[in-house]
Amino acid sequence: MKVATWNVNSVRKRTGNLVAWLARAKPDVVVLQEIKAQEAQFPRLEVEAAGYKVEIVGQKGFNGVALLSLHPVEITARTLPDAEADEPARYIEGRITTPKGPLTVGGIYLPNGNPVGTEKFAYKIAWMDRLNQRAKNLLAREEMFVLGGDYNVCPTEMDVFDPKAFAGDALCQPQSRAALRTLLNLGLTDAVRAFHLDTPCYTFWDYQAGAWAKGNGLRIDHLLLSPQAADRLTAVGIDKAERGLPEPSDHVPVWCELDLA
């Protein structure tokens, strides 16, 4: 079972890239972020033609998440707990039946939080507290789950091409990192770091300032696994080549493989 996450930065602009990648990578389940589309604007026919069921939490112009699955999926949440009525579209969660029991997959688009010291940063931290609550509730089931997405947090200095330049950025604040550690310390596994202890493993390169050409990346897209899922983790990957293709997203897909045979 291959589970992937990808911030596509507009699913309409990226339909060609997405369909080509689905055909190559053949993930079983994918969570997408920043689809920047309402449900009716999503390229449903193209993605369904590739064999995927499509579930969408859409929004006009900004944010927006989706869950694609080769297998039947039951949507279990479209927001985190304690959502406001006008909640931005940043969370989707579904449940898939596997030979080894149910697998829950959450798709996360965590608030960026810049600039630090503003309402936006407070919202980021509050959102992380709500994600923590959701993770606690899921952990109580003692089942497999994967929370994948654009976390907008670089967990450590290793995950930043220039830590000094990013010291004031919301993605690298001690408070942001502490909130992510609180989540991990519940007992979750950062899938990429389970295999790559001492290499950066960037997942994002800004469009600006030649970041891709210079190798100036960040690791902000993560797959966090429950103990029951982590016990079955056999492989991880970062599809870095996507960033070098024509009209790329600024993020690349990150995936993990679970042995459910």
Added chain:
DNA sequence: ATGGTGGCGGTGCCA
């Protein structure tokens, strides 16, 4: 030090 890019929507906002 500034501006650098991209997407949305049709102007600035967001990242």
